[in-house]
Amino acid sequence: MPRLALFAIDLVAVTILVFGLYFPRHRRRDLVVAYLGVNVGVLSVTGALSESSVGAGLGLGLFGVLSIIRLRSTEVDQREVAYYFSALALGILGPLNAGPFWLTPALMALILTVMYLGDHPRLFRSYRRQTLVLDSAITDHLALIAQLEGILGARVHSAVVERVDLVNETTIVDVRYSHASADRAIVAAGVRG
Incomplete structure (x- = not known):
């Protein structure tokens, strides 16, 4: 699958994650920017590193360190941490073109499905x-x-x-x-x- 198509699928997926799931359920505006920013940032860096001689592991390790610092510097509950890492995972999957053409979009759909079900308002609502x-x-x-x-x-x-x-x-x-x-x-x- 062409890289631009994968980038577009990532942007659609993070839009669904943030504006379709997170914000309507939790209404925390400041984290909308964080989720979008981390997704596009990881997407960009992962895309650039996958084309360079620098290992992608180095770049992903740096983002892991930055995300831990970010998560420790503000109060976020466990649901918001799950959305944070979902946005990270979508950004990492975006530039990867490993395996069959359907694998990356299927993994992105899996992340969205799990977040939809796991954070559904009817689940354990009492x-x-x-x-x-x-x-x-x-x-x-x-x-x-x-x-x-x-x-x-x-x-x-x-x-x-x-x-x-x-x-x-x-x-x-x-x-x-x-x-x-x-x-x-x-x-x-x-x-x-």
Whole structure:
């Protein structure tokens, strides 16, 4: 497949990733620029290195180091890291013309499909994560779970205490929980459908 066609397929794929999947679901404008920039940058450098005597591994290693620095310099959650690496992978695949002509577009489609399904709003929609600051110092784990379930009106699956301040009477806890009412609504919709 001609290189320009592969570049065009990459640009279509990253457009779908950013404007079709990421932004409508998460609405974080600053990362739109990051995903587009990293994709086009990796696409350009990988394309240039694949035609030069310098090893592509060197260029990809440099981008790996830069991406780690970028990911550590701002707050991004795990979903955004997945989109970040998907944009990187699409940019790396773009200039590669290895194997049958259909392989690169198929791998790009696979990345988009996995991101569409893995980040679908209906997947595990009753499950949540939150960091709470409680106005009491709670050292008993069972009492903490009971209080969290009362506050959240949900079933607590995990509660990791990040800090207990006995002087100021506060507890900071990372909570993973689910709402039973959302689970019942999903089951009811499945029964009716």
